[in-house]
Amino acid sequence: MDLELRDYLDAKFAGVDGKFAELRTEMRTEFRSGMDALRAEMDTRFAAVDAEFESVRADLERLETRLLTAFHSWASPMEGRVRDMSKLALGSAERLGMLEDRVSAIERRLGLPPL
Numbered sequence: 832m833d834l835e836l837r838d839y840l841d842a843k844f845a846g847v848d849g850k851f852a853e854l855r856t857e858m859r860t861e862f863r864s865g866m867d868a869l870r871a872e873m874d875t876r877f878a879a880v881d882a883e884f885e886s887v888r889a890d891l892e893r894l895e896t897r898l899l900t901a902f903h904s905w906a907s908p909m910e911g912r913v914r915d916m917s918k919l920a921l922g923s924a925e926r927l928g929m930l931e932d933r934v935s936a937i938e939r940r941l942g943l944p945p946l
């Protein structure tokens with residue numbers, strides 16, 4: 832009787848082992864297909880993010896160009912004005928120096944002490 836029971840249980844365990852092997856294979860297949868689908872979706876999303884990033888980068892580049900152009904348009908006339916003011920200031924300083932020399936000469940002739 833023990834031998835018959837043993838054969839019976841071995842057959843049952845062999846059947847259970849076969850079912851587990853089938854389930855394991857099925858689970859691996861489903862897992863791999865799920866992972867493949869997840870990878871495909873992630874690739875799609877990353878591609879969308881990359882496209883959006885590229886769009887934002889292009890917008891920033893255009894904005895930078897417009898800002899630099901506007902600043903240059905403002906700075907060019909300002910540079911000319913500053914240059915003209917510098918010339919005027921230098922000319923005024925030169926004329927002031929000449930006036931100081933003349934006043935000093937007059938003070939010496941009149942014998943006045945310098946201030």
